[in-house]
Amino acid sequence: MLAIVDYRAGNLTSVRNAFSALGAEALVTRSPAAVAAAERVVFPGVGAAASAMANLRELGLLEAVRASALSGRPFLGICLGMQILFEHSEEDGGVDTLGVLSGRVRRFPHAPGCKIPEIGWNQVEGMEDAGVPAGGEFYFVHSYYAEKSPDTWGVTEYAGIEFTASVRRGNLVATQFHPEKSGRIGLDFLSWFLSL
């Protein structure tokens, strides 16, 4: 069973629709037990890091999500769901996050001609082992980025910074970009995740 974690961090319809298009019906759940029991877990997220952490605590999901990410079973974090797997985010004046991955999340600096948020399709390098062509373009929407770290997998450049576009440690994968909104290349990536 595929579980999508619902912790009041944005719209999950697109993620569910994308898996549905691949024939994978997902359970959207707030139940820690359902997350713990799921064969694979998708951890999306849009919004701010501090409120996401607060919601996880309030719903009693924090330990279930952390345990699931560390379980060795397939786990996919998306956007904010990737960022809060790291140790710390600069967002909201600084917030400690799940610490599943070592590394920090920072705000994009102001750079000439580079608007914040970064909105749109940008090239990702380094994910050829998942069938992603070199320089394949995915859809990004974010004002904060994860610094490169030991688990960095795909990398992307914006505002003069090369940042973590995705991470992978075995079956634990996470993306800054939105595969569910990245057209055919995004569906191919989600299909690869379902094959893990």
Added chain:
Amino acid sequence: MLTKRVIPCLDVRAGRVTKGVKFKNNVDLGDPVEMAVAYSTGGADELVFYDITASAEGRPIDIGMVEAVARAVRIPFAVGGGIATVDDMERVILAGAEKISVNSLAVRHPSIIAKGAAAFGRQCVVLGMDPVRSARCPSGYEITTRGFRDFTGMDAVEWAKRAADLGAGEIVVNSVDADGMRTGFELEITRLIAEAVDVPVVASGGAGRPEHLVEVFQKASADAAIVAGMIHSGDFTIAEIKNAMHAAGIPTRMSY
């Protein structure tokens, strides 16, 4: 490198996509979901839907259409028209849209921008604006509302800055003078706003040929551009637009 986005705009009236000139003489173009699928597989980087009669008829936006589009396409889309409250925004987002576009409502009640940004994140809140050339305002452009019918006395550049401060994550600059004319984007106001705010700026109104997009990206610092009549009519395809952008050295998403 972040690519420049090409965004087809679909004006929806009574469940059908229509196109008029300066909001008049609307003609039927087709089914919104079918057109969304065709454009998304044809290279569109995003889509935008305006429920153009919702506000005038005082009814909420057609949520069933938003849900159907969300099931059918795998690219981001924005929805505008008929949004009056944060609850309306939430229904559109839960139906599967990435962004909500507010225009006249934000002029009347600027706090809707801040409320929407606080509730859903600023990336979900798009400010649409309809500036017209006007000697009354310092930038030379005045904000109009209600489909260009009302003049507000508000300076377009000042309004863009204020909206970005309030939490708008993106600003669509739809030139009243250029809308539907297919003679090219209004470069001056697009550039003035793109240089005045830190958030992405989407040029709108006037696209008639692929060169017009090349021009607005090269000369007006736009981050994205909206196209409508030039593709709805079949005169050009998104692929032709993107080929022209790519040939001109503009970062463009060419695999789709």
